[in-house]
Amino acid sequence: MAILNSNVPSGPLATKWENHKFSSKLINPANKRKYKVIVVGAGLAGASAAATLAELGYDVHNFVFHDSPRRAHSVAAQGGINAAKNYQNDGDSVHRLFYDTIKGGDFRSREANVHRLAEVSVHIIDQCAAQGVPFAREYGGLLDNRSFGGAQVSRTFYARGQTGQQLLLGAYSALSRNVANGGVKLNTHSEMLDLVVVDGQAKGIVVRNLQTGELTRHTADAVVLATGGYGNVFNLSTYARGSNVTAIWRAYRRGACFGNPCFTQIHPTCIPVSGDYQSKLTLMSESLRNDGRIWAPAKVGDKRAPAEIPEGERDYFLERMYGAFGNLAPRDVASRAAKTVCDEGRGVGATGLGVYLDFAESINRLGEDKIRERYGNLFAMYHEITDEDAYKAPMRIYPAVHYTMGGLWVDYNLMSNLPGLFVLGEANFSDHGANRLGASALMQGLSDGYFVLPATISNYLAGQAPAKRPPVSHAAFAEAEGDVQKRIQRYLGGKGKRTPSSFHKELGKIMWDYCGMARNRAGLEKALGLLGNLREEYRKNLSVLGEAAEWNQALESAGRVEDFIELGELMCRDALEREESCGGHFREEFQYTKEDPEVRNGLVNPGDVKRDDTHFAHVAAWEYAGPDRKPILNREELKYEEIKMSTRSYK
Amino acid sequence: MKVQLKVWRQKNRNTSGKFVTYESPDLNPNMSFLEMLDVVNESLASRSEEPIAFDHDCREGICGTCSLVINGKPHGPHKGVATCQTYMRSFKDGDQIVVEPFRAKAFPLVKDLVVDRKAFDRIQQKGGFISVRTGSAPDANSIPVPKENSDLAMDAAQCIGCGACVAACKNASAMLFVSAKVSHLGLLPQGQPERFRRVKAMVDQMDEEGFGACTVTGSCEAVCPKSISLDFIARMNRDYLVALAKGESKKPAAGGV
Ligand SMILES: Cc1cc2nc3c(=O)[nH]c(=O)nc-3n(C[C@H](O)[C@H](O)[C@H](O)COP(=O)(O)OP(=O)(O)OC[C@H]3O[C@@H](n4cnc5c(N)ncnc54)[C@H](O)[C@@H]3O)c2cc1C
Numbered sequence: 081m082a083i084l085n086s087n088v089p090s091g092p093l094a095t096k097w098e099n100h101k102f103s104s105k106l107i108n109p110a111n112k113r114k115y116k117v118i119v120v121g122a123g124l125a126g127a128s129a130a131a132t133l134a135e136l137g138y139d140v141h142n143f144v145f146h147d148s149p150r151r152a153h154s155v156a157a158q159g160g161i162n163a164a165k166n167y168q169n170d171g172d173s174v175h176r177l178f179y180d181t182i183k184g185g186d187f188r189s190r191e192a193n194v195h196r197l198a199e200v201s202v203h204i205i206d207q208c209a210a211q212g213v214p215f216a217r218e219y220g221g222l223l224d225n226r227s228f229g230g231a232q233v234s235r236t237f238y239a240r241g242q243t244g245q246q247l248l249l250g251a252y253s254a255l256s257r258n259v260a261n262g263g264v265k266l267n268t269h270s271e272m273l274d275l276v277v278v279d280g281q282a283k284g285i286v287v288r289n290l291q292t293g294e295l296t297r298h299t300a301d302a303v304v305l306a307t308g309g310y311g312n313v314f315n316l317s318t319y320a321r322g323s324n325v326t327a328i329w330r331a332y333r334r335g336a337c338f339g340n341p342c343f344t345q346i347h348p349t350c351i352p353v354s355g356d357y358q359s360k361l362t363l364m365s366e367s368l369r370n371d372g373r374i375w376a377p378a379k380v381g382d383k384r385a386p387a388e389i390p391e392g393e394r395d396y397f398l399e400r401m402y403g404a405f406g407n408l409a410p411r412d413v414a415s416r417a418a419k420t421v422c423d424e425g426r427g428v429g430a431t432g433l434g435v436y437l438d439f440a441e442s443i444n445r446l447g448e449d450k451i452r453e454r455y456g457n458l459f460a461m462y463h464e465i466t467d468e469d470a471y472k473a474p475m476r477i478y479p480a481v482h483y484t485m486g487g488l489w490v491d492y493n494l495m496s497n498l499p500g501l502f503v504l505g506e507a508n509f510s511d512h513g514a515n516r517l518g519a520s521a522l523m524q525g526l527s528d529g530y531f532v533l534p535a536t537i538s539n540y541l542a543g544q545a546p547a548k549r550p551p552v553s554h555a556a557f558a559e560a561e562g563d564v565q566k567r568i569q570r571y572l573g574g575k576g577k578r579t580p581s582s583f584h585k586e587l588g589k590i591m592w593d594y595c596g597m598a599r600n601r602a603g604l605e606k607a608l609g610l611l612g613n614l615r616e617e618y619r620k621n622l623s624v625l626g627e628a629a630e631w632n633q634a635l636e637s638a639g640r641v642e643d644f645i646e647l648g649e650l651m652c653r654d655a656l657e658r659e660e661s662c663g664g665h666f667r668e669e670f671q672y673t674k675e676d677p678e679v680r681n682g683l684v685n686p687g688d689v690k691r692d693d694t695h696f697a698h699v700a701a702w703e704y705a706g707p708d709r710k711p712i713l714n715r716e717e718l719k720y721e722e723i724k725m726s727t728r729s730y731k
Numbered sequence: 732m733k734v735q736l737k738v739w740r741q742k743n744r745n746t747s748g749k750f751v752t753y754e755s756p757d758l759n760p761n762m763s764f765l766e767m768l769d770v771v772n773e774s775l776a777s778r779s780e781e782p783i784a785f786d787h788d789c790r791e792g793i794c795g796t797c798s799l800v801i802n803g804k805p806h807g808p809h810k811g812v813a814t815c816q817t818y819m820r821s822f823k824d825g826d827q828i829v830v831e832p833f834r835a836k837a838f839p840l841v842k843d844l845v846v847d848r849k850a851f852d853r854i855q856q857k858g859g860f861i862s863v864r865t866g867s868a869p870d871a872n873s874i875p876v877p878k879e880n881s882d883l884a885m886d887a888a889q890c891i892g893c894g895a896c897v898a899a900c901k902n903a904s905a906m907l908f909v910s911a912k913v914s915h916l917g918l919l920p921q922g923q924p925e926r927f928r929r930v931k932a933m934v935d936q937m938d939e940e941g942f943g944a945c946t947v948t949g950s951c952e953a954v955c956p957k958s959i960s961l962d963f964i965a966r967m968n969r970d971y972l973v974a975l976a977k978g979e980s981k982k983p984a985a986g987g988v
Contacts, residue, residue: 128865131865132865135864135865146788146796147786147796147847147848147849148848148849148851148852148892149852150795150852150855150892151788151794151795151796151892153788153789153794155789155793155794155795155891156789156791156793156794165871165872167872203866203868205871206868206869206870206871207863207865207866207868208871209868209871209874209921210861210863210867210868210869210871210921211860211861211863211868211921212861212884212915212916212919212921212922214881214882214884214885214888214915214919215871215881216881217875217876217878217881218878219878220875221875221876221877221878221881222872222875223871223872239885239888240885242793242889244793245793245889245891246885246888249888252855253855253859253860253861254860254863254865256852256855256856256859256860257856257860257862259856260856260857266852268849268852291841291847320788320789320790320794321787321788321789321790322788354761355759355761355762357759357762357766357769357770358766359763359765359766359769359790360790360791362790362791363791460811461791461792461816464792464812464816464818465816465818467761467818467820530865530866531865531866534865577777579773579776579777581769581773582773623776623779625776625779625780625781625782626781630742630743630842631743631784631841631842631845633782633784634776634782
């Protein structure tokens with residue numbers, strides 16, 4: 081069994097982080113440069129961490145599979161970033177952001193981490209504005225805000241519909257500055273394919289150069305993974321095609337525990353699937369729900385054009401079901417409501433898997449120009465994809481896979497149970513519990529990278545003798561490189577018929593059908609069987625053309641898809657084991673019904689998720705036990721000191 | 732629908748390349764251009780022919796990874812969108828479509844349609860930043876920025892760094908790319924202290940990378956997926972002249988650690 085110590089500092093919640101920073105070990109400036117730190121990833125989390133560690137004086141080596149750090153998937157984030165600035169004077173505070181996040185996550189996150197996130201949020205905005213991030217402003221020159229789901233205050237900062245791009249370019253500029261002055265050695269088109277563990281501690285990585293195919297070994301005093309989320313296990317998602325699980329999956333196979341792997345976020349407002357050639361689902365930002373109203377025809381099978389359906393025959397179902405939050409209900413709640421409506425036969429569009437997101441009222445109230453100014457790029461994107469004009473007719477939307485709350489388990493210092501391995505951003509399980517609120521991923525990535533890791537990494541490094549890291553000739557490096565070699569040879573030597581992408585499609589369908597928006601025991605058990613067969617077939621019937629020592633995209637995906645198949649099994653196992661519903665994890669067996677007092681008292685609706693705090697108020701941290709052996713389930717109990725776990729109500 | 736593709740195939744930069752013609756399988760007009768290539772690649776693989784290498788990632792027009800010159804135009808037929816946002820309904824059944832990589836001396840070829848655009852990163856490293864240490868920033872609202880300036884800065888900052896401007900230019904100039912960054916930061920109060928050393932350092936690096944001269948023909952603006960305006964080039968030229976007059980040195984703008 082792995083040892084899971086959350087290392088949450090003692091003392092009152094509001095002063096834990098200050099006290100922890102004060103009691104953290106320091107390393108003197110002259111010694112810092114003797115410590116070599118590998119940072120894998122340069123999204124918001126990785127770029128901010130690499131830049132800041134270099135500013136502090138560490139010898140930082142950054143690796144990304146992209147051709148440039150500026151292309152990390154963070155670039156695609158649209159809507160915004162939260163911070164408890166209370167510039168709107170609408171009652172926001174660190175405590176409110178903290179509370180909203182805990183409640184949004186359905187009481188399955190760690191209190192102390194979330195409080196720290198809310199505290200740090202205000203510094204992120206300062207840092208980004210100083211870097212020249214062109215946040216939206218009011219005519220007085222001060223920063224503007226918008227609202228996001230799961231909150232009743234306006235605390236979201238944004239840069240048109242391209243907030244992720246602008247924040248990433250900010251972090252990339254900081255990274256670039258540190259590359260120029262020698263603080264960061266940047267390695268692009270470099271994919272980490274294994275983690276090297278020496279005497280139980282993470283001490284290096286094995287990397288493949290995607291242009292030449294060359295494998296190299298890199299040693300370090302600590303390894304930081306900021307490699308993003310794994311939603312592409314579903315094949316179709318809002319993620320970039322390249323996003324994958326390999327870095328953290330390899331770390332899992334080397335002993336790092338995987339926390340809550342089944343916690344997936346399905347985003348309510350995405351453009352519906354149109355055909356089986358489809359490679360990607362496009363998000364229509366949650367910010368649209370500030371001005372758009374979601375509805376479906378009230379009658380089953382109503383096929384009239386939206387304009388022909390009179391007001392009285394429309395069901396604005398979020399406003400009806402969740403009055404207090406209405407169209408800004410959190411994502412898991414909004415997605416399930418849309419699914420329910422479609423399951424009842426009230427869905428719209430050719431497939432019947434869609435509901436309307438309607439701007440008519442806002443356009444009447446504010447004028448088309450105002451709406452264009454706020455969301456022009458999203459409307460344009462919608463137009464390109466669907467050939468429809470959303471200024472004239474409502475958008476059609478349907479839920480799609482968007483984010484993974486699960487990830488490698490980390491303690492308060494963001495260190496995994498493998499000493500020396502730190503995990504940041506979407507790759508860790510840390511702050512969002514069973515459901516993430518909109519505009520909080522960017523906040524967490526930058527909090528981890530700019531502020532948390534730079535303060536906590538010294539707690540580990542101070543215990544390591546400077547520059548005593550193992551040489552790359554160490555047996556553990558040779559073994560890891562050998563494993564990578566063997567995998568590559570196995571893929572290229574396969575005599576099968578199917579491409580990695582055909583397997584990926586099949587995997588995605590299994591995951592969506594049985595481990596998607598609604599899950600149940602029979603389905604999950606069936607999925608485990610199907611995935612086992614798929615894994616077997618992958619070994620026998622894979623075909624990868626081309627060579628190892630060249631640019632070879634089929635070879636790249638061969639490794640990624642195999643890791644996804646194994647991950648899929650772990651997700652189903654986790655979903656099966658968690659016999660409750662919480663946040664985005666909806667087990668059909670565990671939902672509120674008309675008979676429950678919470679429904680009768682008007683707190684929740686029938687069909688809402690039903691938690692079981694007695695048995696499941698824990699993080700499920702899965703430990704690898706070897707090939708073909710069942711992984712071991714470790715539990716970190718969640719202790720709430722400040723907040724009482726209660727029924728989540730948005731009515 | 733079906734189309735005929737004439738695609739540039741080249742194993743690597745040390746071998747010579749050539750156009751190869753493929754008949755596409757049956758397509759759906761609602762497919763994106765890249766989804767069409769996915770389908771063609773699957774059919775190639777099923778015949779044990781090596782798939783066509785092409786760059787892509789977000790597939791929603793923001794990461795700047797996809798490239799391709801389609802029928803002679805970087806990012807294809809439409810204004811203001813990237814290749815990944817080009818849909819097959821823009822073509823007719825039976826069309827021949829010519830697909831080439833972004834060609835420029837400063838963008839060496841990797842394979843088929845994939846080129847290496849690291850030169851852009853190196854330009855950025857010379858000065859595309861505001862030197863502010865993490866933790867040293869003042870409160871974000873302590874520096875008001877007139878909305879007009881901040882909006883204009885955002886117009887420039889939208890550049891996705893794809894390199895279409897370079898591919899469209901007969902001289903393979905990178906002026907639109909560099910001017911977008913220089914203008915974004917130069918329009919903001921936070922960017923003033925390094926304004927002139929920034930422009931000098933970035934332009935010098937651009938020249939060093941082998942990008943050509945700008946003759947303001949506007950072909951870059953015409954293909955830019957984010958419609959970055961030529962005005963930014965004029966703005967950068969003015970700043971560059973001031974920088975020269977001030978005698979900004981050639982050394983990189985990167986401040987100490
Ligand atoms: C369409 C969309 C819109 C979104 N909008 C918002 C929003 O408005 N607000 C919000 O808060 N959140 C939003 N999110 C979520 C948010 O964007 C992400 O959670 C966040 O950006 C993840 O950042 P990251 O740094 O953890 O990872 P990423 O940005 O995914 O970066 C991963 C990095 O790791 C590298 N990498 C990965 N594996 C390897 C490997 N094996 N070897 C080498 N390098 C590797 C990659 O090259 C990349 O640099 C959105 C997400 C999507 C999909």
